Amino acid sequence: MASLNDYLLVSGLLFAIGLAGVVIRRNIIIVFMCLELMLSAANLSLIAFSRFNTLEGLPDYNGQMLVFMVIAVAAAEVAVGLAIIVALYRSRQTIHTDELTTLKG
Amino acid sequence: MTLAWILFYLPIVTSAVNQLVLRRNPVVPYVATAASALCFLISLVLLGREGEVGFNWATIGDLNIRIALKLDQLSTGMMVIVTGVGLLVHVFSLAYMREDKAVNRYFSGLGLFMFSMTGIVLSANFIMMFIFWELVGLSSYLLISHWYHKNSAADAAKKAFLCNRLGDFSFMIGVLLLWGITGHLTFEGLREWADGGGVAAAPAGVLGAAVLCIFGGAMGKSAQVPLHVWLPDAMEGPTPASALIHAATMVAAGVYMLFRLQLSIGSDAFDNFAGTTIAWIGGITALLAALMATQQDDIKRILAYSTLSQLGYMIMAVGLLAGEAGMFHLYTHAWFKALLFLGAGAVIFACHHQQNIWKMGGLCGRMPITSATFAAGTAALVAIPYVTSGFYSKEEILAAAYSGSTALFAIAVVVAFLTAFYMTRAFVVAFLGKSRSDDASHAREVKPVMWVPLAILAVLSLISAFLTGPLNAYRPHEASLIIVAASVVSLALGLAAGFFLYRGKNKDPLNIPAFRERLYFDGIYDNVIVRYFQDATAAIVHFLDEFLINGLLAGGAARASQGFGNLFRRLHGGSLQAYSFAFGLGVLLVIYFTVFF
Numbered sequence: 139m140a141s142l143n144d145y146l147l148v149s150g151l152l153f154a155i156g157l158a159g160v161v162i163r164r165n166i167i168i169v170f171m172c173l174e175l176m177l178s179a180a181n182l183s184l185i186a187f188s189r190f191n192t193l194e195g196l197p198d199y200n201g202q203m204l205v206f207m208v209i210a211v212a213a214a215e216v217a218v219g220l221a222i223i224v225a226l227y228r229s230r231q232t233i234h235t236d237e238l239t240t241l242k243g
Numbered sequence: 244m245t246l247a248w249i250l251f252y253l254p255i256v257t258s259a260v261n262q263l264v265l266r267r268n269p270v271v272p273y274v275a276t277a278a279s280a281l282c283f284l285i286s287l288v289l290l291g292r293e294g295e296v297g298f299n300w301a302t303i304g305d306l307n308i309r310i311a312l313k314l315d316q317l318s319t320g321m322m323v324i325v326t327g328v329g330l331l332v333h334v335f336s337l338a339y340m341r342e343d344k345a346v347n348r349y350f351s352g353l354g355l356f357m358f359s360m361t362g363i364v365l366s367a368n369f370i371m372m373f374i375f376w377e378l379v380g381l382s383s384y385l386l387i388s389h390w391y392h393k394n395s396a397a398d399a400a401k402k403a404f405l406c407n408r409l410g411d412f413s414f415m416i417g418v419l420l421l422w423g424i425t426g427h428l429t430f431e432g433l434r435e436w437a438d439g440g441g442v443a444a445a446p447a448g449v450l451g452a453a454v455l456c457i458f459g460g461a462m463g464k465s466a467q468v469p470l471h472v473w474l475p476d477a478m479e480g481p482t483p484a485s486a487l488i489h490a491a492t493m494v495a496a497g498v499y500m501l502f503r504l505q506l507s508i509g510s511d512a513f514d515n516f517a518g519t520t521i522a523w524i525g526g527i528t529a530l531l532a533a534l535m536a537t538q539q540d541d542i543k544r545i546l547a548y549s550t551l552s553q554l555g556y557m558i559m560a561v562g563l564l565a566g567e568a569g570m571f572h573l574y575t576h577a578w579f580k581a582l583l584f585l586g587a588g589a590v591i592f593a594c595h596h597q598q599n600i601w602k603m604g605g606l607c608g609r610m611p612i613t614s615a616t617f618a619a620g621t622a623a624l625v626a627i628p629y630v631t632s633g634f635y636s637k638e639e640i641l642a643a644a645y646s647g648s649t650a651l652f653a654i655a656v657v658v659a660f661l662t663a664f665y666m667t668r669a670f671v672v673a674f675l676g677k678s679r680s681d682d683a684s685h686a687r688e689v690k691p692v693m694w695v696p697l698a699i700l701a702v703l704s705l706i707s708a709f710l711t712g713p714l715n716a717y718r719p720h721e722a723s724l725i726i727v728a729a730s731v732v733s734l735a736l737g738l739a740a741g742f743f744l745y746r747g748k749n750k751d752p753l754n755i756p757a758f759r760e761r762l763y764f765d766g767i768y769d770n771v772i773v774r775y776f777q778d779a780t781a782a783i784v785h786f787l788d789e790f791l792i793n794g795l796l797a798g799g800a801a802r803a804s805q806g807f808g809n810l811f812r813r814l815h816g817g818s819l820q821a822y823s824f825a826f827g828l829g830v831l832l833v834i835y836f837t838v839f840f
Binding site: 157160161162163164169235236238239240 | 816817818819820823824827
């Protein structure tokens with residue numbers, strides 16, 4: 139059976155891949171997906187902690203409750219985020235982050 | 244003792260009410276005059292009383308500074324002079340200042356001055372005296388700059404204030420030195436210290452230095468060489484204020500303070516280089532001021548230099564350990580010099596603010612009362628023998644000089660001659676002969692409210708020497724033949740020279756530029772001290788301002804924030820990924836530090 143470390147390793151990898159995607163990729167849809175990947179990485183580590191943190195022989199369900207919470211919020215966030223991207227595309231005709239530089243100081 | 248407190252507080256309360264409550268009310272001058280009359284009555288009642296009353300003002304460790312009123316023969320006698328001259332000046336000012344726009348400010352200033360002067364005279368310790376010493380400087384500043392819209396008046400006020408400040412620093416150093424030596428600040432404490440043989444035990448050099456530093460305060464306030472330059476310029480102020488402050492009372496405060504010191508720590512403390520220095524500075528001031536007075540054309544300036552010269556006499560007497568003679572001369576001088584100034588004020592008033600004696604002339608016929616009183620004042624100042632008060636007090640000083648130092652006696656006699664000469668000159672030119680300008684030919688005798696104070700002062704300047712019973716300042720006149728002869732001969736020579744040289748002249752037959760230019764004191768001060776020191780100070784200030792404050796502090800802060808701003812601006816490239824990268828890096832750092840530290 140896989141140990142907690144294995145789960146955390148996978149979770150960390152997922153998070154790193156997600157972060158790398160957010161930082162490197164220029165397509166805003168991909169960036170958005172990578173954000174979701176980071177959320178999933180967090181979820182995975184929460185599940186793993188929950189599974190390996192037993193109270194009286196049972197897993198600590200608080201972690202799993204938190205994961206459901208995160209998934210629900212992430213679903214809402216995806217809806218808002220995609221709507222923003224669509225609005226952005228309509229106004230700028232682009233989804234490349236290089237061309238979205240109005241925040242420049 | 245309640246009376247003493249009333250005497251102390253009444254002028255400031257009146258002044259504050261006048262300035263803050265009544266403001267532009269036409270009743271202000273009368274309120275101020277009534278208050279000064281009340282002060283004079285209280286002074287008469289208190290005359291000769293002894294006692295002390297006060298409260299603790301500041302307690303620092305063992306040091307207890309009191310605001311205390313000390314009544315004794317010296318202070319109550321001085322109060323009569325101050326409030327007496329003050330009252331007459333107030334009455335005179337009612338007419339003199341009536342058409343001035345800022346008459347209420349003027350009377351408030353007089354009230355502030357009376358308060359400050361009362362504080363000096365009645366103070367029981369040096370700290371309180373110093374506080375009021377500064378306050379008279381302030382009120383003098385305010386009154387000199389009464390017509391502040393004139394540049395000359397504003398400059399004169401600044402000059403007076405700065406010269407006084409210079410002296411005041413010295414005064415404070417002297418007081419602290421004296422405190423360091425004796426451990427006392429009160430006059431009573433100093434006297435006990437001196438009675439206990441403290442003077443002999445104290446280091447003579449330091450004690451002499453302390454006395455000299457305190458004398459520095461008197462040099463500023465009583466306008467002794469080389470700090471005398473402010474007094475002639477102070478004549479820019481209203482003439483009655485000059486009479487009160489710059490002739491009769493404030494400038495005499497230096498003499499009063501020195502005599503108070505001499506009474507407290509005893510003559511022995513003056514009997515060394517300190518006393519000699521004081522006497523010589525007094526003598527030199529008397530001589531130089533008399534020389535400068537001989538060539539002045541402004542009637543007020545002539546009187547100002549004669550005040551300087553007479554103050555020099557008094558200081559010389561104190562330096563020669565004859566403080567009583569100095570105080571006696573202060574007492575008689577206050578009356579006749581106030582008279583001369585008020586007389587000059589009346590003349591100036593009648594001549595439409597013409598102050599040049601060469602534009603006057605022939606005033607004797609047109610202003611008989613003023614002329615007669617001015618003549619009485621002149622007689623007292625030049626010391627006509629046996630009938631004027633000035634003669635007796637000047638005799639005392641000459642006697643002190645005679646027994647003290649031959650050189651100073653010679654100086655004093657020369658000054659007596661010069662005094663007779665320049666006062667005769669002023670009188671002959673301004674009052675005799677023919678009018679030399681329209682202003683003078685249209686002059687009319689002033690109103691009673693102006694000549695009555697003159698008349699009172701004229702009587703006092705003749706007889707005040709005989710009224711000293713309660714003051715106990717006048718010692719029986721031991722007429723030494725040499726002294727009387729010297730004084731009479733110098734007087735006769737001076738009168739004759741002045742009379743025959745200036746009778747019927749339309750312009751000055753003598754022309755001595757050095758005296759006219761006041762022995763170049765002002766020029767030297769302007770061109771050397773003011774210029775170089777001011778330039779050096781300006782350079783230092785400029786360096787501090789430009790480099791330190793502007794360059795380093797204000798500019799440095801601006802440049803630092805600008806630099807940081809530029810640095811952080813790079814981060815704000817507008818690239819989302821860069822932001823998120825920085826964010827991720829930050830999170831990593833936070834995790835690193837929280838986990839591994």
